[in-house]
Amino acid sequence: MNKLNHIGIAVNDLKKATDVYKTFLKDVEIEYEEVASQKVKVAILPLGESSLEFLEPTQDDSPIAKFLQKRGQGIHHMCIEVDDIEEALKSLEENGYRLIDKKPREGAMGMKVAFIHPKSTDGVLLELSQKVE
Amino acid sequence: MNKLNHIGIAVNDLKKATDVYKTFLKDVEIEYEEVASQKVKVAILPLGESSLEFLEPTQDDSPIAKFLQKRGQGIHHMCIEVDDIEEALKSLEENGYRLIDKKPREGAMGMKVAFIHPKSTDGVLLELSQKVE
Known part of the structure; x- marks a missing residue:
């Protein structure tokens, strides 16, 4: 079952960027983590x-x-x-x-x-993901 | 229940832009419509x-x-x-x-x-929507 896993949003300040969503999304619980390899702090706001x-x-x-x-x-x-991310990547590569x-x-x-690569998706930086059981 | 309703993607050519997704999303059915007031043709690709x-x-x-x-x-x-979109707009306006x-x-x-307005959402053009029963 395919679904939209997340949207990544680049911001200068996590607190300022998330405050506007907290204004109108009730009972939203934001989680924070740091991803050292990407040199970013992340705020995750669940949405369905x-x-x-x-x-x-x-x-x-x-x-x-x-x-x-x-x-x-x-x-x-x-x-x-x-x-199946391997199969998705294979199909994409085979289609150029x-x-x-x-x-x-x-x-x-x-x-x-x-x-x-955004060159292949008309300007969208597209990430694929697959849960590992 | 809040959820992400859709992502809007600006493209030059609907067919070219959607072909890449059809490559790896199986059995995806794309719907087309024209929104005359916005002077756009729209391709809607369901995703969960x-x-x-x-x-x-x-x-x-x-x-x-x-x-x-x-x-x-x-x-x-x-x-x-x-x-409740009216309530969401009211909260946002009251908070400046x-x-x-x-x-x-x-x-x-x-x-x-x-x-x-993107000035209030750190560069994100944010649409709110509410289903009407």
Whole structure:
């Protein structure tokens, strides 16, 4: 069953960015974590079967810091959860689409993740993910 | 129950933009419609309880045509579905956030919709929606 796993949003300040959502989403519980490999702090706001993931860089050479310098704050990527990420990547590659990760790597909460190049998705930075049982 | 209703993606060509998703999402059925008031053709790709909405301008003065000229193809907005849109807008306004629509207007499929200004959401163009029974 495919679903939208999350939307990643690049921001300068996690607290300021999430306050507006707390205003109108009742009883929302935000979780915080730090992803050292990506040099970001993350605020995760659950939203039905999906979530919003706010990303604040912890260092100037973080990929998110570079995105902020170039494009400013806003939606950075979206992540679709699939049943079989290896099969999805194989289909994409066979059809000539460009992959950033040819093989899945380990993402948050032990999920398998891989990014597709925005050149192949009309400007959308697309992440695929698969839950690992 | 709040949920992510859809992600809006600005593209030059609906068919090209959706082909990549059809490659790895099995049995996906895309619906097409035209929204004359916004001067766009829309391709709706269902994804669990959410959907991707691809937006192609039909005229040069469409809001989506202007976005494409300024920013290029990519994610344009996201829409959160709430139980009570009037109450959500009231809370936002009382807390000093800037609204594009102070009152909900009629959106696709008869839903009530309203946009929040990206100045108040750290660069995200946020749409709120509410189903009408």
